[in-house]
């Protein structure tokens with residue numbers, strides 16, 4: 627497993643081909659996903675070890691991608707400690723009592739491994755199954771939400787465009803913000819530790835909405851807490867990927883938070899991103915997820931440009947390695963046949 631292309635690339639070694647996996651590959655666009663999810667609420671599915679195992683394996687079986695992403699959600703740890711929330715289809719996580727005061731923060735319990743027996747069971751099952759898939763076995767990527775992105779749901783009470791309440795707390799009540807971000811950092815770090823202890827071989831920290839802050843505010847109000855999570859994950863010896871959307875101005879700082887690989891969104895030119903991330907780390911990305919709706923030859927031409935750009939940068943020592951991915955999650959209406967062609971193309975191109 628340690629010689630699998632994904633883990634080699636993530637560690638900055640030279641794999642035999644560019645590894646590829648897709649954010650949100652575990653579901654939504656797959657008919658077999660919709661079959662097993664029928665009538666099961668999202669967070670109930672995330673607490674059922676058999677469903678987690680099946681859904682995580684579906685895209686690996688179908689596409690032969692180089693890594694599995696654990697099926698769960700960034701708000702699942704909050705659900706497990708009793709925060710009243712649900713994931714509304716087509717909307718996202720909705721929190722019944724938003725967090726606004728120090729008392730609200732203190733009322734959130736710490737997460738312990740005892741809250742997550744179904745995670746330990748599912749990762750254990752997956753590790754066994756995945757060992758037999760692919761030439762070297764297929765690594766499992768564990769994940770967690772970064773403190774800023776999780777805080778935005780807790781403070782806003784749901785998805786947001788402006789993050790006005792989140793930023794009001796961040797700028798206006800620094801001691802409440804610090805307590806909240808520390809609390810979430812501890813929860814996310816424990817969530818990663820449980821996944822790695824049970825057999826996950828790498829982790830990705832999703833700070834999807836970090837692009838809502840500028841670099842100075844990122845360094846002051848966001849990075850210290852993501853660093854806590856990434857340092858605890860680093861102590862486990864697994865590669866750490868750090869990803870955000872609209873993160874062009876934050877790439878260096880997201881790397882310096884403690885990542886081995888920085889995920890780049892599709893809006894950012896890859897070569898430009900590589901020079902910001904620098905030679906100490908790897909890069910992941912970054913095909914526009916909407917290119918799957920273009921003619922296949924257009925999609926593959928763009929994928930080829932990404933592979934060649936990154937390969938040249940690796941050869942020149944400007945970046946340590948490249949993991950191919952989309953520049954954000956798979957769009958639910960994606961034709962799985964296009965992702966199959968894309969996977970095969972990445973494997974044979976490089």
Ligand code: CP3
Nearest residue numbers: 650651652653668697698699700715716717718832834955
């Ligand atoms: O490949 C995978 O899907 C892996 C598992 C995974 C899910 N969510 C499953 C999920 C991962 C890694 C996440 C992370 C996540 N969750 C993020 C960060 C990633 C990103 O896309 O930036 C965020 C912001 C969330 C919060 C969340 N959960 C949102 C915004 C939504 C979408 C709501 C909707 O229906 O539009 C969810 C729900 C969710 N999480 C689904 C899945 C498969 C869809 C639920 C369903 O199929 O009914």
